[in-house]
Amino acid sequence: MKHDFIDRYSKLESPVHALDPRAKAIALFALIIVCVTTPPGAWWAFCVYAGVVVIIAAASRIPVRYLLSRVLIVLPFILMVAVFIPFMHKGGASYDLGPFAVSSEGLLVLWNVAVKSTISVSCLILLSSTTPFPNLMHGFERLHVPSFFTTVAAFMYRYIFVIVDEAQRMKRACESRNFRGRWIWQARTVGYMVASLFLRSHDRAERVYQAMCARGFDGTFPLQRESRMRAADYIFLSVVVLTVLAGRLVILWK
């Protein structure tokens, strides 16, 4: 059973891991929003954002190789945009690359999505890799996210491992009987697997609820240790937000 595929490395010890989930969430969300709304021509601003991300990543002691492998998730989307670039013909000088003419407008669009998505994905990965899921949900709850979402997500987190395990067991059983999906009509077999997965999950939900009631569940998840916003959290939050905003505003003055 792979227990740690959601918030892997979130239990390491580092200055970043020790911060309050709220401070990390607000700081990194602010970074993402500022980054996404920066005009693509503001090269220096992106250097500042990337610098902040690299410093946080270094301080978190998460293996670089792991971070890079997770960032690759945006690659297919960037490639998709790259494929469409030869079809963009508005404005700017154009460069001839063999049979294609590439306009500078198109290249700017590619740079825009590549840099913004890479920085934003890094922020999200840093957040989830330095904060255990229950703590982050608890932080959100304190930030007044409706408790419906945090509670449902908490259940999802508890059982996702069990259900994914069940799904993988079925997949393995299927493969060991020489099922190899080749054509789309074989999706029917996946349908049967999903159906039995649902029925089993549902039975499990009933058992879980009864077991929880027997142990005094009242709809809330108590946390062992209430985390508090300390001086370090406020300093981290304000340093990140001010640096990022400064990087953004420098461009306006020019």
Next chain:
Amino acid sequence: MHIPDGFLDPKTWGTLTGVSAGFTGYALYAAKSKLNEKVIPLLGITAAFIFAAQMLNFPVAGGTSGHFLGAILAMALLGAWPGFLVMVVVLLVQCLFFADGGLTALGANVFNMAVIGGLMSYYLLVLSKGALGRGLSERTSLLTCTAVFSWISVVLASIACSFELSISGTVPLGTVLPAMVGVHAIIGVGEAIITTVVIAVVLQSRPDLVDAYSRSPEPGKRLAREVA
């Protein structure tokens, strides 16, 4: 189809975040009577189930594969608004913990996969099931509509996604639309097969668990009774 950050411009993601937040707020209000502490474990485990089901890739053709979306399935099983909320939680967790879909694009992703590909397609399903229901048995009309609208759900979501990307100036509409719709028309066939098979199997063994099937007892109270 999970759009990352940076692919949409502020006016597009801002608007769609507002729209999706509105739908989510209304869903919390509409499903309020059903959302007691008895139902929450069921919804949480259904969310985990949708999540796990999305990990079962099915082949499209050649080497490529598509994965299951599950919006129509969640709504047919749980009812429109609880199903919508489950999809929101799934997208939220995928965004925060898998960086699958961006934070600023979350509103757009909820809009595509849970509003357009979810609520809208599901209500079309319910309407046409009613229309078909006069001639055919309910089981047949439900399964037929499930197949048709699961396909439509995936295709509509991909159309919405193409429009958002082109309005943001990321890709030209003329080229992205045929490409996206072409790929998703095939993925949609897989979605339709899986969703229909699941509903058929569940109807066979536990018809009371299918909210879209009216012959199951006490349509309104089913959710609460189920876990009681």
